[in-house]
Amino acid sequence: MNVAIVGASGAVGQEFIRVLEEQNFPVDQLTLFGSKRSAGRVYKFRGQDHVVKELKHGDDFKDIDIAFTSAGASVSKEFAETITKHGALMIDNSSAFRMDDDVPLVVPEVNGEDAFNTPRRIIANPNCTTIQMVVALKPINDISPIRRVHVATYQAASGAGAAAMDELVAQYGQLQRGEEPTVEKFAYQLAYNVIPHVDVFMDNGYTKEEMKMYNETKKIMHAPGLDVSATCVRVPVMRAHSEAVWVQTEAPVSVEQAREAFASAEGLVVLDSPADKVYPMPLDIADKDPVFVGRLRKDITDPCGLSFWVVGDQIKKGAALNAVQIAQYILEHKR
Amino acid sequence: MNVAIVGASGAVGQEFIRVLEEQNFPVDQLTLFGSKRSAGRVYKFRGQDHVVKELKHGDDFKDIDIAFTSAGASVSKEFAETITKHGALMIDNSSAFRMDDDVPLVVPEVNGEDAFNTPRRIIANPNCTTIQMVVALKPINDISPIRRVHVATYQAASGAGAAAMDELVAQYGQLQRGEEPTVEKFAYQLAYNVIPHVDVFMDNGYTKEEMKMYNETKKIMHAPGLDVSATCVRVPVMRAHSEAVWVQTEAPVSVEQAREAFASAEGLVVLDSPADKVYPMPLDIADKDPVFVGRLRKDITDPCGLSFWVVGDQIKKGAALNAVQIAQYILEHKR
Numbered sequence: 001m002n003v004a005i006v007g008a009s010g011a012v013g014q015e016f017i018r019v020l021e022e023q024n025f026p027v028d029q030l031t032l033f034g035s036k037r038s039a040g041r042v043y044k045f046r047g048q049d050h051v052v053k054e055l056k057h058g059d060d061f062k063d064i065d066i067a068f069t070s071a072g073a074s075v076s077k078e079f080a081e082t083i084t085k086h087g088a089l090m091i092d093n094s095s096a097f098r099m100d101d102d103v104p105l106v107v108p109e110v111n112g113e114d115a116f117n118t119p120r121r122i123i124a125n126p127n128c129t130t131i132q133m134v135v136a137l138k139p140i141n142d143i144s145p146i147r148r149v150h151v152a153t154y155q156a157a158s159g160a161g162a163a164a165m166d167e168l169v170a171q172y173g174q175l176q177r178g179e180e181p182t183v184e185k186f187a188y189q190l191a192y193n194v195i196p197h198v199d200v201f202m203d204n205g206y207t208k209e210e211m212k213m214y215n216e217t218k219k220i221m222h223a224p225g226l227d228v229s230a231t232c233v234r235v236p237v238m239r240a241h242s243e244a245v246w247v248q249t250e251a252p253v254s255v256e257q258a259r260e261a262f263a264s265a266e267g268l269v270v271l272d273s274p275a276d277k278v279y280p281m282p283l284d285i286a287d288k289d290p291v292f293v294g295r296l297r298k299d300i301t302d303p304c305g306l307s308f309w310v311v312g313d314q315i316k317k318g319a320a321l322n323a324v325q326i327a328q329y330i331l332e333h334k335r
Numbered sequence: 336m337n338v339a340i341v342g343a344s345g346a347v348g349q350e351f352i353r354v355l356e357e358q359n360f361p362v363d364q365l366t367l368f369g370s371k372r373s374a375g376r377v378y379k380f381r382g383q384d385h386v387v388k389e390l391k392h393g394d395d396f397k398d399i400d401i402a403f404t405s406a407g408a409s410v411s412k413e414f415a416e417t418i419t420k421h422g423a424l425m426i427d428n429s430s431a432f433r434m435d436d437d438v439p440l441v442v443p444e445v446n447g448e449d450a451f452n453t454p455r456r457i458i459a460n461p462n463c464t465t466i467q468m469v470v471a472l473k474p475i476n477d478i479s480p481i482r483r484v485h486v487a488t489y490q491a492a493s494g495a496g497a498a499a500m501d502e503l504v505a506q507y508g509q510l511q512r513g514e515e516p517t518v519e520k521f522a523y524q525l526a527y528n529v530i531p532h533v534d535v536f537m538d539n540g541y542t543k544e545e546m547k548m549y550n551e552t553k554k555i556m557h558a559p560g561l562d563v564s565a566t567c568v569r570v571p572v573m574r575a576h577s578e579a580v581w582v583q584t585e586a587p588v589s590v591e592q593a594r595e596a597f598a599s600a601e602g603l604v605v606l607d608s609p610a611d612k613v614y615p616m617p618l619d620i621a622d623k624d625p626v627f628v629g630r631l632r633k634d635i636t637d638p639c640g641l642s643f644w645v646v647g648d649q650i651k652k653g654a655a656l657n658a659v660q661i662a663q664y665i666l667e668h669k670r
Contacts (some may be wrong), residue, residue, distance in 0.1 A: 055610060148636040152487030152579035154568065155527045172507045192573050193618035194489045195643045196630050199608035204591070205632030222630030227636035231579035231644065233489065235570050238527050244487035244566035244579075255540070274536040283528035295531050300549060301483040301562035307529045309566065 001026050001331075003305070004064045007071030008032035008052050009041055011162040011189050012093055017045050022082040023215035023324055028332070031064065034073070035298045049163035052199050057082050064088040084121040089330075091123045098124040098216060105219050107322060108139045108181070108329040109157035109267040115330050123326055128318025129209065129232065130216040133243055135268055135317070136310045139261035141221060144249035144304075149164050149228040151213065154269050155198055156282060158239035158314050159272050165238055170284045190236050198232040205230055239320060243310045252304050255296055262293050267317070272296050291317055336361050336666075339423070340401045341414070343367035343387050344376055346497035347428055350587050350655035351403050354382050354583040355466045358378030358659055361666070366399065367643055370406070388638055389623065392417050399423040405659050419456040424665075426658045433459040434552060437638055440554050442466050442657060443664040445473045446603040451663050463653025464567065465545065468578055470603055470626040470652070471645045474596035476556060479639075480582035484563040486580045491617060495520050500573055525571050526577035533567040542567055573616035576653060578645045587639050590631055597628050602652070607631050615646035626652055 003020065007013040013034070020027055027141055030045050033050045039054035050241045053060065055075070059085045061067060069076050069083065070093035079095045080308035084090050096101040104114035105124045107116035115123055126134070129151075172193035181189050186267075187197055199209035206214075210230040217228050235242075262270045271280045272294040280292035291312040299305025312318055336563025338355065342348040348369070355362055365380050367387045374389035388408070393568075396402060396418045397517050404411050404418065412431045419425050432438040432455075439449035440459045450458055461469075464486075472481055474499035492503045495650065498668035499520035506526035514546055545565040552563050570577075571640035597605045606615045607629040615627035626647040647653055 026607070043423045078553055095559060128452075150485045150581050150634075150636070154489070154570070173511060176508060187612050188616060189618060192571065193616055194570055194572060194578070195616055196614050197612065199610070204635070205609065205630070206635070223566070229636045229640070229642055231487070231642060232630055233577075235489070235578065236527065237529060242529055242568075243530070243566065244531070246485050246564060274532070274540065274542075277522050277532065277573070279531050281523060281528055281530055283524060294431065295566065296541070299485075300541070301485070301564045302540070305564070307469045307564055308567060 001065040002029045002063050003027045004031045004033060004061065006033045006055060006067055006069040007075070008043060009034045009038035009068060011158060011315055012070040012319045016070065016313045016319040017043055019316065019320045019324045021046060023328065025324060025328070028131050055079060059086070060295055061088045062086045063154055066091060066327050069093060070319065080122060087121065089118065089121050089123065091125060091326055093125045093319055093323055095127065095212065097122050098126065099219065105216060107134050107220055108325045109265070110134050111220050111222065112329045112333065115326055118248055124325065125319065125323045126210040126216045127209070127221060128159060128314045129155065129243065130213050131147050131318050131322050132291045132310055132312030133213065133245065134217055134243060136245065136262070136293050136308065137221065137247065138267070140247055140249060140253060140258055140306065143253050143257055143261055144251040145223065146226050146247050146249050148248040149226070149245065150229045150258050151228065151243050153230065153232045154235045154237065154242035155232060156235070156237040156239045156314055157242055159189060159198070159241065165317055168238070177203070184232060190234060193236065194230040195234040196231065198234055237282045238286065239315055240313045242284045246299050246305060246307045248305050250303055252303070252305060255298055258306055259296055262296070267291055268293055270294065277307060282311055286309045286313055287316065288313055289316055289321055336396050336400045337364045338362045338368045339368060339402040341368045341390055341402055341404040341479065342410070343378065344369045345405060345567060346493060346650055347405040347654045351405065352378055352404050352648045352653065354655045354659045356373055356381060358662070358663065360659060363570060364377035365514045385430040390414060394421070394660065396423045397421045401426060401662050403669040404428060404655065414608065422456065424453065424456050424458065426460060426661055428460045428654055429660055430547065432457050432464065433461065433556065440551060441661050442469050442555055443660045444600070445469050446555050446557065447668065448511070450661055460658045460661065461551045461555060462544070463649045464576055464578065465492060465548050465555070466653050466657050467576060467626045467645055467647030468528070468548065468580065469552055469555050471597070471643065472556065472582065474600040474639065475582055475593055476494065476558070478588050478592055479586040480558065481561050481582050481584050483583040484561070484577040484580065486563065486565045486578050486615065488567045488625070489563065489570045489572065490567060491570070491572040491574045491576055491649055492525065494533070494576065503571055503573065512610055521569060525569060528571065530569040531566065532571055550581045572617045573621065574650055575646055576646045577617050580645055581634050581640060583640050588641060590633055593641055594631055603628055604625055605629065612646060618645055620646045621648055622651065623648055624651055624656055
């Protein structure tokens with residue numbers, strides 16, 4: 001396969017390079033694209049130097065089979081035609097096309113089959129917070145349909161990109177030296193703080209990030225009646241998002257049933273032995289492939305309720321890895 | 336009033352000294368008590384030096400009117416008789432007596448009247464996470480009874496004491512110098528991490544901290560049918576806890592009704608103008624007296640649901656200030 005990465009210099013772009021290597025993805029040729037500013041930068045893939053080319057309109061995608069794009073929604077919208085016009089499949093990490101009816105939104109463990117329905121040659125990669133949550137919702141939903149989800153997130157700096165991660169580290173140094181911390185990438189100082197504000201606010205009082213969890217979950221799970229109320233919060237963690245989740249199912253699901261379903265679910269690892277202080281934490285889960293679940297227990301307010309804690313690496317399963325897994329799913333299940 | 340502080344050297348003990356000054360509490364004489372280890376330490380109150388006396392069994396509380404105790408549950412249990420036997424009122428910040436039927440559990444804005452029902456001369460100060468939540472639940476519950484609460488907490492290091500706060504700061508320095516961070520006060524490294532584990536685990540999979548929110552909320556609000564499912568999480572913040580809350584009421588409560596009720600509620604400040612990036616954050620709220628609420632919106636999964644975000648200083652309203660306010664309530668409403 002001839003593979004392209006668009007937005008190669010970003011946090012997710014860099015992760016694409018690593019994931020393609022780690023997953024031993026069948027890459028014949030890798031082409032890196034970036035903005036004018038990052039054009040000319042050199043990155044290694046399988047020991048070989050690859051120079052970032054400037055993303056331009058033209059025929060640069062003529063021989064590309066799959067393009068992984070992660071350069072923001074506006075770039076994806078502007079270049080979708082350029083990327084796909086010769087037949088390349090665009091697997092897009094931005095929010096540009098996620099809710100379009102003719103673009104599937106795919107998490108392979110949940111709705112891999114949808115990846116074959118691509119009239120526009122575009123597949124959307126869901127939002128990071130949604131990806132890790134639906135991997136955990138799926139096995140429960142298979143036992144009894146989920147009606148309602150409440151979720152509070154603990155989102156890492158990585159969700160705002162590499163520069164945001166640097167800013168967080170810098171803030172601790174600045175505070176230690178008695179300097180005023182630099183605040184550019186987040187609305188406020190993130191060091192020693194939590195910020196209940198990820199993405200922009202909508203008219204209904206929710207943020208766009210929170211409404212992504214509402215809308216994308218319905219689409220991925222083919223469950224228009226499954227409602228999600230999210231509170232998304234940025235926390236001073238480098239990478240890996242955590243989520244406190246409550247689900248209400250149609251019929252009661254026992255903790256034992258849920259634990260068994262989690263344990264046999266694809267892409268999910270159960271870390272749940274509270275007596276031994278075993279539960280997932282972002283510091284441990286950073287850079288790991290699967291989604292981790294723990295703190296499983298009954299929702300004591302609701303006989304049809306369960307509560308659990310989900311942690312996943314935002315840049316891996318929450319972005320680059322899920323996109324590569326979509327491509328792998330297509331190759332393995334080719335029809 | 337002759338006032339005693341037991342556990343004077345701790346984070347909450349120190350805050351008691353400050354709060355008594357700030358609140359201009361009518362102190363005629365202040366006596367500080369502590370462990371053998373902290374006996375002899377000197378702290379200033381209203382410009383005067385006060386030496387910490389060792390807490391012992393005997394008659395040291397003979398002339399004390401009010402004793403604020405914050406030296407852990409076992410000390411409170413061991414010394415309750417010594418403290419109260421001559422008639423002193425013990426306002427206890429530990430969990431020792433909170434669920435005892437003959438000990439009221441009081442948040443003045445919610446159930447101040449209960450402070451007069453003290454057959455044992457003991458009043459319990461609720462857990463920090465519960466205090467700030469019930470201040471926000473009360474005005475909603477007055478409109479329509481709350482049936483169900485889901486709450487995810489973002490708890491500061493201060494909840495584990497002054498040494499825990501020092502450990503968190505030290506960890507950032509150690510990490511910056513490439514050293515292994517010291518981990519003593521929390522189960523794991525808290526810097527750049529979140530830990531879904533506050534207090535010990537119970538058989539039902541909840542932690543004791545989470546079950547405090549369940550049990551104490553029922554008692555304070557006189558609402559045995561009000562159920563709370565909490566996920567309590569330690570975050571790398573110095574002081575002030577944050578909580579993502581969802582409530583389900585018997586009848587629908589509109590956002591406008593809730594906002595009005597919050598705005599006129601005692602002890603509560605509404606900071607809720609998302610378009611202007613106005614919402615409460617722990618970094619801003621540290622050291623402030625009231626409880627702050629923001630991010631108010633409908634729970635989009637439930638016509639009878641509301642969601643909001645509550646932040647309060649754990650050491651102030653969550654501990655010392657609430658205890659002093661209990662004493663103030665008694666003095667002001669003396670019968």
